[in-house]
Amino acid sequence: MSATFEYADQTVLVTGASGALGSAVCQTFADTGATVAATDVVEPDDDSAALDPAASERIHFYQGDFTDESEVERVVSEVADDHGGIDALVNVAGTWKGGSPIEDTDVDTFDLLLDVNLKTMFLASKHALPHLKERDGQQGAIVSVSARASLEGGEGDGPYRASKAGVRLLTETIAEENEGVVRANAVMPSVIDTPANREMMPDADHETWVAPEDIAEVMLFLCSESASVTSGAAVPVYGEA
Known part of the structure; x- marks a missing residue:
């Protein structure tokens, strides 16, 4: 059994678009006919965003620092003005740092995460x-990236875990506050199979890691009307990892 999704005439805003997962999300939505507004603090290049040239006409890049509210307001307004609105938001922007217990973690690392x-x-x-609330007759959708590590404390990466737990809790809050109007869900990956992670962990069992494209497919579903009864969820996407 297979499912197909059609996003023609829909605009999807994707943050963190220049990374491995973000570029896979952009490509996946573009393949379904969506207009993709891809945004990141750095522009994509051949290494970080290997997007299919055939889909590039449906992917529009907006550079902006989404830790700066004035930049966020500018980019979101530009996207809505350029494409007549926003139908879905996919929050991919994120990073990982760890390796130190709390007493040895500097505040700059905490702030960054x-x-x-x-x-x-x-x-x-x-x-x-x-x-998202202005969609005519249909619910808007937000899907954000939390992490399997957000489910419990662990040694050496406490601020990362706390930040991703915060993503889950804000997701639940947005779902509660916008019931029936905008659905909000999160996905929880573990280690994603990217070139950077393979380089960082060359001796790990890469076969147990999940490809960015597979995670993007779950996010595609969660933004679709097929997931109309799902809101406030945190969906595991870590396979066997």
């Missing part, structure tokens, strides 16, 4: 919600 993982999701959602 909270800013990139949680603040970007908060600001993007805050400014996209008014546009």
